[in-house]
Amino acid sequence: MNYESIRFTIDNGIAILTLNRPDKLNSFTQAMHLEVRHALEQVQSDRSVRVLVLTGAGRGFCAGQDLSDRAVEPGSPGVDLGASVEQFYAPLVMSLRSLPMPVICAVNGVAAGAGANLALACDIVLAAKSASFIEAFCKLGLIPDTGGTWHLPRTVGMARAMGLAMLGEKLPAEKAEEWGLIWRAVPDESLMEEAMKMATHFASAPTKGLAFTKKALQASYANTLPQQLQLEADMMRELGYSHDYREGVAAFMAKRAPQFKGE
Structure with missing residues (x-):
């Protein structure tokens, strides 16, 4: 597929998906949603992929929805934003959370609205120190969607x-790290080096x-402690038969570096 709104590569087990509308701060249009969906389907189906890196081109990570893609004016008929969430943003969040591999988000600049929550849907978030997170929905009379x-x-x-949701104030990356919203804020020039x-x-x-x-960590939000303990037992039972567990033990005993296959 020839992408116009994103860049997408797979190399040595690493998939990199870059939102690529820098002149619009990588804000989402329907066309971009479809391209991102196609790329994530490839990540899901390609057994060689063992990690996904999500980032943005230019000076911003993602400014959320491109409002010109569904422009409305006072007095004009409204738009079904619920349909937009159901068709695009909710499936995007669920796709990222269900990928059978780590998902790293490298936030290279402002992450606003759906862009901020897109980052939070990833497993580990690194952000440039100059980056910021803004729950801008309240400024439009909306709620923070995209999870x-x-x-x-x-x-x-x-x-x-x-406070974040109802005031819509900018949260700098270093404060986001301090609050536990992200994993780490790093110097701007080191962001992609650290992510890679x-x-x-x-x-x-x-x-x-x-x-x-x-x-398992995702399931813990809904499970009771007994349910979570049973889930741990079930998962450990399956993992105990895996190649990587046997390889990890063998490498530890032999005092050598393990050669994991991801299986």
């Missing part, structure tokens, strides 16, 4: 989630175990 109302209180607590260093690590790691870790 924002789910992720925010679970990452920063209800008080901070309320992490991606290279994951590309040679025990991918199935990481995928199960991701799935």
Whole structure:
């Protein structure tokens, strides 16, 4: 597929998806949604992929929805924003969360609205120190979609989630790290180097175990402790028969570096 709104590569087990509308701060149009969906389907189906890096081109990560793609004026008929969420943003979040591999988000600039919550849907978020997160929905009379109302209180607590969502103030990357919203804020010039260093690590790691870790942590929000303990037992039972577990033990005993296959 010839992409116009994104860049997408797969090399040595690392998939890199770059939102590529820099003149529009990589804001989403329907066409861009479809291209991102196509790329994520490739990531899902390509067994060679063991990690995904999501980032943006230019000076911003993603400014959310491109409002000119569904422009409305006072007095004109409204648009069904619920349909937009159901058709595009909700499936995007679920696709990222269900990928059987780590997803790294490298936030290279402003992440606003759906762009901020797109980052939060990833597993590990690195951000340039000059980057910022803005829950801009309140300025348009909307709610934080793209999973924002789910992720925010679970990452920063209800008080901070309320403040971010209802005031729409800019949250600098270093403060986002301090609050636990993201994993780490790094110098701007080091962002992609750090992201690729992490991606290279994951590309040679025990991918199935990481995928199960991701799935188990996500399930913990809804499970009781007994349910979560049973899930851990079920997952450990399956992982105990995996190649990577046997290889990891053998490498530890032999005091050598493991050669994981991701299986």
